[in-house]
Amino acid sequence: MKATIFKASDRGSADYGWLKPNYYFSFSQYHNPEKVHFGLLRVLNDDFIAGGGVFHTHPHDNMEIVTIPFTGAIQHKDSTGGQGVIKAGDVQIMSAGSGIQHSEANASATDPVTLFQIWVYPKVENIKPRYDQRTFDANDRQNKWQVVVSPNEADNALWINQDARFALTNLTAGKQIEYTNAFKGNGVFLVVINGGVTVGDVQLGKRDAVGIEADSFTITASEDAELLAIEVPMDFQS
Structure with missing residues (x-):
């Protein structure tokens, strides 16, 4: 990763x-x-x-x-x-x-x-x-991902003109959650809105973020945490 x-x-x-x-x-x-x-x-x-x-x-x-x-x-x-x-x-x-x-x-x-x-x-x-x-009902993201933006109709989310996905979760302290990319080759910009988590050996606090290039990864809440995962294609050409 x-x-x-x-x-x-x-x-x-x-x-x-x-x-x-x-x-x-x-x-x-x-x-x-x-x-x-x-x-x-x-x-x-x-x-x-x-x-x-x-x-x-x-x-x-x-x-x-x-x-x-x-x-x-x-x-x-x-x-x-x-x-x-x-x-x-x-x-x-x-x-x-x-x-x-x-x-x-x-x-x-x-x-x-x-x-x-x-x-x-x-x-x-x-x-x-x-x-x-x-x-979106915040109860539907408790210890699970709630997709809020996606081009895929099955996600029942706001449509975006890109192979990108936005998902929110509220994690209880001690809980783990896995994120798996919706699109092959994408990366994920993970933002801690509130609280604290670890991803691998990376420790993140409130408003910290990490750009992750991997097919999937696991997040552990070190305290109650609100997270936003922004999945985007990585093939940027200036």
Whole structure:
């Protein structure tokens, strides 16, 4: 198993007042030539958005964009007519495709929002832009994987224009879980949302991550833990 560790303390960061992001990969004014992508995973931003904070209308194209809120709620609106409030327990995906304009705003004037925003390169470029969101029951991920994003209809998840899969689990301390790739040759970027785990001889705490290149691997919870596994193709070509 090849494992590349991304410690939370080593992430890039910024402070825009209303927005305080932490960057796992180079983004905006943060650039680290050793942390530009993991396979076709290009962006993973851990954002704190203060009450009243707004990302004004801006464009994207040819990127699969997934948003996973942990606290608070975010208001989304885009040029496809897609709109909605995304809150903790929800997952949103937007295929930017041939081009889309969208805005995001904290739905509260006072309460903060915390979320992950994740960008994955698409499988097919210039598709018709699309938007979707869904609420997932956290009880269905207790000590097992809950697939929330996948191109496979059998997974009953949000569809993505890529051979990629996103899965969440809440592990009880002492429990083990195995992850097996859905697609041959893919890698997995495993993020500890909360808690602590070990993967092989790698110990990970809150917001630590590890990029794993293996067909499967086993995770042991050293304490109660919430995890996100982002499986992506590794055949990146710049």
